[in-house]
Amino acid sequence: MSRPKRRALAAVMLLLAGSGLLAAAGPAQAADPVVPTMTNIRTGLNAGFDRVVLDLSSGPAPSVSYQLVDDLVADASGEVVWLTGEFFIEVFTTPAAAHDADGNPTFPGPRKFRTWNLRNVMAVAVTGDFEAQVTIGLGVRSRTVVKVFTLTAPNRVVIDVAH
Numbered sequence: 001m002s003r004p005k006r007r008a009l010a011a012v013m014l015l016l017a018g019s020g021l022l023a024a025a026g027p028a029q030a031a032d033p034v035v036p037t038m039t040n041i042r043t044g045l046n047a048g049f050d051r052v053v054l055d056l057s058s059g060p061a062p063s064v065s066y067q068l069v070d071d072l073v074a075d076a077s078g079e080v081v082w083l084t085g086e087f088f089i090e091v092f093t094t095p096a097a098a099h100d101a102d103g104n105p106t107f108p109g110p111r112k113f114r115t116w117n118l119r120n121v122m123a124v125a126v127t128g129d130f131e132a133q134v135t136i137g138l139g140v141r142s143r144t145v146v147k148v149f150t151l152t153a154p155n156r157v158v159i160d161v162a163h
Helices: 003-019
Strands: 038-046 049-056 063-069 087-094 112-114 121-130 133-140 146-151 156-162
Touching (some): 063 146
Antiparallel strands (some): 038 049, 049 156, 063 087, 146 156
16 A cells, blocks of 8 residues: 555544544443343332332343323334223333343243232233333323332332322
8 A cells, every 4th residue: 555545544544533433443342231121020009009119130220200191002013002990100111121132031920910909000011121121001090199219229110109
């Protein structure tokens, strides 16, 4: 290769490296972040509220949010998830997954089940496990106060629904 071509190539490489486009060529690449996986769903009746708990494996504590919705919709497919309840609550947990690196489920229980032991929450469904977000749907008898939060050591997502 001629000297002018080498200089031009070196200048292009410097520009790419400075813009971050050449980061993959560097030896110090960040490892994939650890995404906690859902291992269990537990329910319990408490004085004044029903509690649904998502047990998660170790990793960063996820962020959680919820919304009241008219229909529960399966992530990715967009199809309606039919669930017992007069009203519906959709809970988003990210980063989280309900499958391992090979695509196998990490939650051994059913994807949808009735909660006969609770007063307001009638049913629970895993409505999404897509792009490091797990979505849970709750079918409830009445619209009331909802609190969603995380606990750590071990990681858990807690959903409290008032009676």
